[in-house]
Amino acid sequence: xxxxxxxxxxxxxxxxxxAFREALAERPGSSVAAVRRAEDxxxxxxxxxxxxxxxxxxxxxxxxGLYEPLAEFGGGVFATCAGMVLVxxxxxxxxxxxxxxxxxxxxxxxxxxxVDSREAMLEVAGLAEPFRAIFIRAPVATDVGPDVExxxxxxxxxxxxxxxxxxxxxxxxxxxxxxxxxRMFLEGIGV
Ligand code: GLN
Numbered sequence: 001x002x003x004x005x006x007x008x009x010x011x012x013x014x015x016x017x018x019a020f021r022e023a024l025a026e027r028p029g030s031s032v033a034a035v036r037r038a039e040d041x042x043x044x045x046x047x048x049x050x051x052x053x054x055x056x057x058x059x060x061x062x063x064x065g066l067y068e069p070l071a072e073f074g075g076g077v078f079a080t081c082a083g084m085v086l087v088x089x090x091x092x093x094x095x096x097x098x099x100x101x102x103x104x105x106x107x108x109x110x111x112x113x114x115v116d117s118r119e120a121m122l123e124v125a126g127l128a129e130p131f132r133a134i135f136i137r138a139p140v141a142t143d144v145g146p147d148v149e150x151x152x153x154x155x156x157x158x159x160x161x162x163x164x165x166x167x168x169x170x171x172x173x174x175x176x177x178x179x180x181x182x183r184m185f186l187e188g189i190g191v
Contacts, residue, residue, distance in 0.1 A: 008035055086098060
């Protein structure tokens, strides 16, 4: 079975748990559980870092002694929206201490106040059909390191990346019921 954890400090934790449970429904012995303490990371194959408020999640990571355990976590990381901000190595907001899991610069709230949320049919590398992407006060990556694969971009910037076993999305694949990106991620970590 596959063991997935969802960082459960703030944000859309329940949606991530539900999406991974569904993606793993046909894999006997799999589990999806909330992560609040360093001990919860033991034996996990993968960790989801949810959308929410990245400054709040960053503060709670420090408060719960999770910075080093998350920066050194050995499994694959699946990060969405605020999670994409947190896994980067450079952020345009000094209140956030990025976990440096994916070498990229991320700009928060990159869509501007007038159009802060929207949906788009997005071409994603590796998917045969477009993905209905839900953006909610989304960040974008403005530049990525040489080993980072850009999976999707829009006018504002890069919105989906893969780096080794890690993936990050500016939108919310955990919402909307399309689990193709979850499956691509699980394939990428070899489980
Ligand atoms: N704007 C939020 C942040 O940067 C992210 C929004 C989201 O996760 N839906 O923290």
